[in-house]
Amino acid sequence: MEISNRESAIAGRAARALAAVGPIMRFLMQARDLGHPDACDFLAGNPLELASQEYVAAVQRAIQPDSPAYFRYGPPWQPAVAAVTAALAGRLGLELVPEDVFLTRGASSGLVLLLRILLDPGDEVVMMSPPWFFYEAVVLAESAEPVKVPLTPGTFDLDLPAIERAITPRTRAMIVNTPHNPSGRIYPEDQLRGLAEILERASAQHHRRIYLLSDEAYARILFDGRAMVTPARFYPATFVLHSYSKTLLAPSQRAGYLAMSPAMPEREQLRRALMLGSISAGATPDTAMQHAMPELERQIIDVAAVERRRDRMVVAMRDQGYAVESPEAGFYLFPRSPIADGLEFCGWLDERHVYTLPGEAFERPGYFRISLTATDEMVERALPVLADAIRSFSPAAS
Ligand SMILES: Cc1ncc(COP(=O)(O)O)c(C=O)c1O
The missing domain is CATH 3.40.640.10 (Type I PLP-dependent aspartate aminotransferase-like (Major domain))
Structure with a gap:
């Protein structure tokens, strides 16, 4: 009897932990063709080029x-x-x-x-x-x-x-x-x-x-x-x-x-x-x-390159109509998504090989996250897709 109580306590804790990371893990693990020639990987702050x-x-x-x-x-x-x-x-x-x-x-x-x-x-x-x-x-x-x-x-x-x-x-x-x-x-x-x-x-x-x-x-x-x-x-x-x-x-x-x-x-x-x-x-x-x-300890990545990528994307996305702050630090943009359901929005981008994370993964539906560790080529390929996305999801388009 004592053993089964203990077992269920552990299972319950593990289940809560899984529920907490579930949405982001499911989204990160779902099948994507990251090797596709058009893939734009803005998912997880991962390197897309060899380390120096x-x-x-x-x-x-x-x-x-x-x-x-x-x-x-x-x-x-x-x-x-x-x-x-x-x-x-x-x-x-x-x-x-x-x-x-x-x-x-x-x-x-x-x-x-x-x-x-x-x-x-x-x-x-x-x-x-x-x-x-x-x-x-x-x-x-x-x-x-x-x-x-x-x-x-x-x-x-x-x-x-x-x-x-x-x-x-x-x-x-x-x-x-x-x-x-x-x-x-x-x-x-x-x-x-x-x-x-x-x-x-x-x-x-x-x-x-x-x-x-x-x-x-x-x-x-x-x-x-x-x-x-x-x-x-x-x-x-x-x-x-x-x-x-x-x-x-x-x-x-x-x-x-x-x-x-x-x-x-x-x-x-x-x-x-x-x-x-x-x-x-x-x-x-x-x-x-x-x-x-x-x-x-004496080395650091090219932060100026990440900053340039931030500026390129913030300016272009604002022109396209996105509400996006310019981050002070870090690897990410966190724009508002044009619809409340970030999963649907990011799913739409996914189908076009632009891989981002929905705000739901951060307890913020209505946002999505873009990692600036993507390459400059990926940024240029993704921007027209992001422009299409905001057009397609804007109220006038529906
Ligand atoms: C805020 C924050 N803390 C910690 C980590 C994990 O860092 P590490 O790889 O050093 O464990 C991350 C990675 O994404 C992060 O974003």
């Missing part, structure tokens, strides 16, 4: 073992931790020390690791909507409850009063994502200061520390000379999550890191928990990627 020679050379050098220790169980490779710490501290303006920086297999593995060490069953995790589509699933996997707060319609700003209302005595963590996927919004300093005040107040009121997890996967894909501000500058109980998946556009090669604020309360205990958690969760990258990190 510089990147490949760095990984090739790093895969050369230099001693038996290369293959051992053991702590992360300290030169990588030192290189990453120095670079991140410089970029974020934080006085980081290597003991507070943990190498991970990308931002998602850092997120899973943190949730695992911070959450107890039944805890609540506040996240913004639209969220990155895996947040809900990874919170559910820890038997915790996701609590969603919509970002301000139109601007995708943090809705501070709504965030404050969403916090309860069970809130243990909050996830923010800046720059934000899919809107490309970089949260400005005043909003992050406001968020920090709310978190301080709520932690004191409920006698329970609320940890802030700042997903900064797109922190280096910034446009128009903008700068990125981390909430770790304003709220001591912040962890930042970084990744090479976007910076180097080779996400199958898992690598990234997380860091805790130098002002983190109970830092020693958290260090130990993260060290142990990294081992048990298998969160540390393979040795080859660790050895490549000091070099990879």
